[in-house]
Amino acid sequence: MSPSPEAVAHQEARERISEAAARASRTLWRQVDPDAIRPSWLAILARVLVIVSSGQLATARATDPWLLALLAPTGEGRGVPVAHAMARGEALLDVVTRTVIADAGRSADSVGMVARPAVTSYIRVVEGGACNRCIVLAGREYGVSKAFARHPKCHCGMEPVTREHKPTPVDPKDLYASMSAAERKSAFGEAAVKAIDEGADIAQVVNARRGMSSAVVYGQKILKTTEGVTRRGIAGQRLKRFEGAGARAQSSRPRLMPEEIYKQADGDRDHAVRLLKFHGYIV
Numbered sequence: 001m002s003p004s005p006e007a008v009a010h011q012e013a014r015e016r017i018s019e020a021a022a023r024a025s026r027t028l029w030r031q032v033d034p035d036a037i038r039p040s041w042l043a044i045l046a047r048v049l050v051i052v053s054s055g056q057l058a059t060a061r062a063t064d065p066w067l068l069a070l071l072a073p074t075g076e077g078r079g080v081p082v083a084h085a086m087a088r089g090e091a092l093l094d095v096v097t098r099t100v101i102a103d104a105g106r107s108a109d110s111v112g113m114v115a116r117p118a119v120t121s122y123i124r125v126v127e128g129g130a131c132n133r134c135i136v137l138a139g140r141e142y143g144v145s146k147a148f149a150r151h152p153k154c155h156c157g158m159e160p161v162t163r164e165h166k167p168t169p170v171d172p173k174d175l176y177a178s179m180s181a182a183e184r185k186s187a188f189g190e191a192a193v194k195a196i197d198e199g200a201d202i203a204q205v206v207n208a209r210r211g212m213s214s215a216v217v218y219g220q221k222i223l224k225t226t227e228g229v230t231r232r233g234i235a236g237q238r239l240k241r242f243e244g245a246g247a248r249a250q251s252s253r254p255r256l257m258p259e260e261i262y263k264q265a266d267g268d269r270d271h272a273v274r275l276l277k278f279h280g281y282i283v
Contacts, residue, residue: 024051037116041115045108095153098153102150102154110144113158120161121143125157133151139169191259195258195261195262204228204281207227208258215254225256235280239278261276
């Protein structure tokens, strides 16, 4: 299905606002004095924030008219009860507020690093309360011009690396070890925590959720994942060796999720560990 003309026009209008804001911001950036980067940047920062916030407001104001025009003729624009709308609006506002403020800080950090030739890269700093995807990235080093990957309400930050300043990164294992039992369960889930405590690789456990789905195999419903099952993946190589899959790109045998492994092990720890190894979680 192709996008409607209304949706295309809405997106194009948003892109025009973004481009205008970016152009105005670039104009201000060119006023930064190379010999006094910090004070001259701080002098124009307030105007940059006004440009960005004005662009955000303009794009936000366009949403309701667009949805009303698009959905009202179909009878789908009536909305929800006021109490529900207020609760959902409050939750969304909380997410947006936290995300925008954090992004402003991270953007300022990034601009400040790019403006300093001594900064060659940055380390991803993952704070407490982070999600499992961020924990997997803890301590990674990126080039200074590499965009900072984040999500709504992301807790992560960055620390610059120079010849003199070389922070010691905290990797996922260290971060996991510093978490309480409740924090681990909240971030990873009960089955994932059990698997990691048995020696499973944190990245293997977390990444498996990207391809998670349910399937019926021999009349039994199971939880499986398509992550890591190709010939290059650890799980894919182990599954192929078991069935002699030959030249096929991947094994036809499903890779079980940790939840499914513990279900099938039925309390037998040794069997659970064997399955965790077989399915590429313990590497």
